[in-house]
Amino acid sequence: MLIDRDHRRWAYATLLATVAGAATYAVYVRSALDGPRGGSGPGLAFGVAGSALMIYAGLLSARKKAPTWRIGRAQAWMKGHLWLGLLSLPLILFHAGLSFGHGALTRVLMWLFLIVILSGLLGVVLQQFLPRVMLQLVPMETIYEQIPHVIAQLRVEADQLIAAACGPFHGQLEPAVQLGRERRMQPSRKRQPFVSAGLLEGAEPLKEFYLVQVRPYLFDAGRGSALGDPIKRAPLFEQVRPLIPPALHEALGDLETICEERRQLSLQARLHLLLHGWLAVHLPLSFALLLLGGVHAVMALRYRY
Amino acid sequence: MADPAVHLTIDGRATTVPAGTTVFDAARTLGIPIPTLCHQSNMEPVGVCRECVVEIEGARVLAASCVRPAEEGMVVSTNSERVRRTRRMLIELLLSDHPRPCARHREFGDCELEVLAEREGITTPRFPGSPGPRRIDDSLPAIRVDHSACILCDRCIRACTDVKSNFVIGRMGKGYPTHIGFDNDLDMGASSCVSCGECMVSCPTGALTNTAAPATELTTGMKFGLDELLHIPIFRGVSSQFLEKNQGGVVKRNFRKGEILCREGEFGSTAFYILKGEVEVFLTAPLAHVKKAGGALGFMSKLTSLLAGGREDPRPDASRRPIPIDGPVDLPLDHPVAVLGEGELFGEMTCLNFYPRSATVRATGDGVVLEMLRNVLQILQKNREFKAQLERNYKQRALASHLRASPAFAGLGDDALDELKERAELIRFEPGGVICRQGEVADKFYLIRIGFVKVTQTHPGGEMVLAYLSRGQFFGEIGLLAGGVRTATCTALDHVEVVCIGVEDFNRMLERFPEVRRSLEQTARERVSANRQHLDAVRTVPLDDFLDQGLMEAQSLLLLDLEKCTRCDDCVRACASAHDGVTRLVRDGLRFDKYLVATSCRQCKDPLCMVGCPVGSIRRKESLEIIIEDWCIGCGLCADQCPYGNINMHPFRVMEQDPGGVASRKAVLRTKATACDLCTDHAEPSCVAACPHDAAHRVNPREFFARELVQISPAHGGAR
Structure with missing residues (x-):
């Protein structure tokens, strides 16, 4: 979620609540003869408030x-999740007397809590700039789940482009994978396959370049490939250009566009993983935290009092 | 303001007609026939043959009745001695330069000139003919041109220019050598003629004749002989020449009880006329699902909606609106079945416009139908007797339901409807034909019987499409109610037939039923207000890219702010959740600056998707939102026509009657069109409400971008 001006009220309220909590805690610490304890009245109040916010x-x-x-707009829920979740941190710390607790369960709980809060904050930080990065660097963005399909479609499109320009491959595609599904795919509508009037002489360098460099890249756009780097890719294509007849320059240009699209799709996949990867930590640990928090509450209330 | 009425006397009989009516038409309303050669009811009169001359009391010369407007107090004689003498001389003059008999009369005996001559007892004209025969042009395989038989009536020219808008035929030369010419006087075969045949069927003589059977021929069914065809009542009066050459275009099909004649959603090119027996017309596509699931799931959905403060789907008039189909009746929404009997025609829209079949037709007993191709149907539609029969059927079976389907006419009494049925007239328009033009005097109210009508308004900046109207919808009320001048131009998009109610009858209806007047005035106000909003929209954001992406055409866009969007797809899931698991939006599409214009219905101002829907299930609500009604038959035409790919065809699992009879009902998959309905049963679209990042917005593009574009940084590079 992008933290912008709309969050000001939430931020001020959280800050105010934290300050108020801290003041209350200071008063409580001064008045407590045997120091702050989670089981005391104020300690329990901090615990209940913190837990309630965590549950929310x-x-x-x-x-x-x-x-x-x-039942309220999703963005209001999200803002509450973010700021009230953050507020739960000082409250729980006040509940624990600013310590990590004494038993194993409380220590585990505190560590879990910290990791959940930090992973959440990481998520917020990533959401501040990764959408903008994606907007700027991946203009050909597609739906994340569709990336494998679009990549397969690009491969079919490239094969057809080169076959139309340089003639059929006659088994030259081996050992590259020829998936049945891909064979059935149609090229996307936005780019019409280049069709030469006849097979042109001098098309061999283009075919070779495609088979040796481009096609493997379209299958596996590893970071090592020069085609994955726009700065290194341009000279590679420029080297091929003088070797082929001008009638094939358009096909070469289309091929370069396909490579660029492939690069952007790989980048999108990486950025997407980064943008959502933190959830793999945040979500399960949050559930574990709530579960263990419940166990902690039951045990504390049942066995200590 | 249109002049209300003109009173005149024809052959001693008084009559009243609307101002602007010709003497010819006024005589026709009294049942007085006036012979003519150059005039046809579907063409603008030109008065070149002068055969329709009449004598007007006080006038110095005889007047051609087809072009002479009726005037107040006029006394007309159509059959005086002077008139008869003049007509006879005109026939003689025309006949003197006409082969006797011409090819058409020799073969079929129905050359209009020679028939008139025979009626007048003229065997040999008193005047000498031309020195020699004129040219014969047989360069086109299908049509032969005999210039000797041409009487220069201009019917072929108007057929080619006004009716078909092909602009191939014109008059060439001056004086005696004047003749019809193709393009710049080329042979017909070398010209840009498209062989539509309209000139041929319009020609009153043997100047343009058919020389070859059409390439298209029905392969199934029993073919007719010419005599057999001519004995079928609906072909009475049709040119036997035409029928002989087009025998393959109409066949007889015997059907047995339970046999399916056509199925909804199928593409076809023929129309059916029932000669004997009855058929049942129905929709097999079950209702519901497009809007919301019914049954237990629907109950839960409604319950949760209620808990969550949702509203019922506000489609006020949907329940009372009949389903328009391609036949003389509409189907009631609660039980979409109707029966057609002898003398009824169905499948006109499919035949004329190649739209998918709108309903399934099954024989309820043994019977016989005529199945015909477009060329045959078009000829039949020009046949006065057949046209009258069609008109009668429509008025009896569908006019009332069409009128009453509109809230404006809900209060119309039965007696008023009966009167309207008597007075209303059916008029046909070819594709592109202008039904009424902005700025013209408004003299008619229109109700669409078949076809689609485009409503446009011209402004200094260009032309703006206001609406597409289809079967059962009306127009022309604004001009009649407010000042008598048309505020928009209405054009036939395909083969259109409209019911016209003259200004007098319209005003009488409003006087008798003040509630109808109030409703119509309310409708007119709403339409005018919507038009004004559209106009304001055109005047605001002038950016090229904005226009290139068609954003200006949208009324409501789903925009995703890509700087805020985390690509979590909560919007897509919410949409699916709100629509029985089927999402109506795809988080992909064009980009405009930092916004993604998601693939979701834009509620276009010019909704091309609506054109051609065979059952009218895609339509605009009064608030101009586009919705798909539950009776969609899944033909996919709307999805094909949406320029933005925002309508999806989705299979729904439904229970249907098992024709095999093993089980009473079985589950089948039926495809239906789905489009964003803006979650009309909620206060806010689900996708927007469910976005946790404030990235999804449903916006009015002109207002939103007018505000946002000012802030767009040049670094973004404008539109993407």
């Missing part, structure tokens, strides 16, 4: 499961 933050997942229910 955890309810965001449940809220997303019923998107048509009009």
Whole structure:
């Protein structure tokens, strides 16, 4: 979520609540004869408040499961998740007397809590700039789940482009994979396959360049390939250009565009993983935290009092 | 303001007609026949043959009745001695330069000039003919041109220019050598003639005759002999020449009980006329699902909606609106079945415009139908008797439901409807034909029987499409209610037939039913207001890229702010969740600056998707949102026509009657069109409400971009 001016009220409220909590905690610490304890009245109050906020933050997942229910707008829930979840940190720390607790469960809980908060903050930070980066660097962005399909489509398109310009491959595509699915695919409408009037003489360098460099790259756009770097890619194509007849320059240009699209799709996949990867830590640990938090509450209330 | 009425006397009989009516038409309303050669009801009169001359009391010369407007107090004689003498001389003059008999009369005996001559008892004209025969042009395989038989009536020219808009035929030369010419006087075969045949069927003589059977011929069914065809009542009066050459274009099909004649969604090119027996017309596509699921799931959905403050889907008039189909009846929404019997025609839209079949037709008993191709149907439609029969059927079976489907006419009494049925007239327009033009005097109210009508308005900046109207919808009320001048131009998009109600009848109806007047005035106000909004939109954002992407055409865009969007797809999931698991938006599409214009219905101002829907299930609500009704038959035409790919065809699992009879009902997959309905049963579209990042917005593009474009940084490079 992009933190912008709309968050000011939430930020001020969180800050105010934190300051108020800290002041209350200071008063409580001064008055407590045997120091701050989670089991004391004020300690329990901090714990209940902190836990309530954690539960609210955890309810965001449940809220997303019923998107048509009009129980507050999703962005209000998200803002609450973010700021109230953050507020739960000082409250829980006040509950724990600014320590990591004494038992194994409380220590585990505190570590989990910290990791959840930090992973959440990491997510917020990533969401501040990665969407903009993606907007600028991946103009050919597509739906993430469609990336493998679009890549396969690009390969079919490139094969057809070169076959039309340089003649059929006659088994030259081996050992590159020829998937049945890809054979059935049609090229996308936005780029019409180049069709030469007849097979041109001098097309061999283009075919060779395609088979040796481009096609493997379209299958596996590893970071090592020069075609994956726009600065290194341009000279490679420029080297081929003088070797082929001018009638094939258009096909070469189309091939370069295909490579660029492939590069952008790889970049999009990486950025997408980065943008959503933190959730792999944040979500399961949050559930674990809520679960263990419940266990902690039951044990503390049942066995200590 | 249109002049209300003109009173005149023809052959001693008084009559009242709307101002602007010709004497010829006024006489026709009294049942007084006036002979003519150059005039046809589907053409603008030109008065060149003068055969329709009449004598007007007080006038110095005889007047051609087809072009002479009726005037107040006029006393007309159509059959005086002077008139008869003049007509006879005109026939003699024309006949003197006409081969006797011409090719058409020799073969079929129906050359209009020679028939008139025979009626007048003229065997040999008193005047000498031309020195020698004129040229014969047989350069086109299908049509032969005999210039000797041409009487220069201009019917072929108007057919080619006004009716078909081909602009191939014109008059060439001056004085005696004047003749019809193709393009710049080329042979017909070398000209840009498209062989549509309109000139041939319009020609009153043997000047343009058919020399070859059309390339298209029906391969199934029993073919007719010419005599057999001529004995079928609906072909009475049709040129036997035409029928002989087009025998393959009409066949007889015997059907047995339960046999399916055509299925909804199929593409076809023929129309059916029932000679004997009855058929049942129905939709097999079940209702519901496009809007919202029914049954237990629907109940849960409604319950959760209620809990969440949702509203019922506000489609106020949907329940009372009949489903328009390609036949003389409409189907009631609650039980979409109708029966057609002898003398009824169905499949006109498919035949004329190649739209998909709108309904399934099954025989309820043994019977016989005529199946015909377009050329045969078009000829039939020009046949006065057949046209009258069609008109009668329509008025009896569909006019009332069409009128009453509109809230404006809900209060119309039965007696008023009966009167309207009597007075209303059916007029046909070819594709591109202008039904009424902006700025003209408004003298008619129109109700569409078949076809699609485009409503446009011309402004200093160009022309703007206001609406597409289809079967059952009306237009022309604004001009009649407010000042008598047309505020928009209405054009036939395909073969259109409209019911016209003259200004007098319209005003009488409004006087008798003040509630109808109030409703119509309300409709007119809403339409004028919507038009004004459209106009304001045109005047605001002038950016090229904005226009290139068609954003100006949209009324509502789903925009995703890509700087805020984390690509979490919550919007897509919410959409699917709100529509029985089928998403109506794809998070992909064109980009405009930092915004992604998601693939979701834009509610275009010029909704091309609506043109051609065979059952009218895609339509605009009064608020101009585009919705797909539950009776969609899944033909996919709207999805093909949406320029932005925003309509998807989706298979729905539904329960249907099992024709095999093993089980009473079975589950089948039926495809239906789906498009964003803006979650009309909620206060806010689900995709927008579900976006946790404030990235999704449903916006009015002109307002949004007018505000946002000012802020767009040049670094973004404008539109992408």
